Amino acid sequence: MALGLPADATAVILGIDPICSMMRAALNSTGDIAVSTALACNEKLIERNVYMKN
Numbered sequence: 001m002a003l004g005l006p007a008d009a010t011a012v013i014l015g016i017d018p019i020c021s022m023m024r025a026a027l028n029s030t031g032d033i034a035v036s037t038a039l040a041c042n043e044k045l046i047e048r049n050v051y052m053k054n
Contacts, residue, residue: 005013040046 037046041048
């Protein structure tokens with residue numbers, strides 16, 4: 001028993017945690033990119049016609 005949890009519960013947590021960690025990292029990166037892009041557009045640092053080409 002680790003931290004008062006049965007061994008099988010600990011194994012489940014250790015098995016799922018890397019997946020949750022990857023999802024948190026992906027969400028954090030997406031948020032950083034979105035906010036940086038929005039701020040750059042607001043400050044007129046991005047030429048929108050370059051990104052809006054068809």
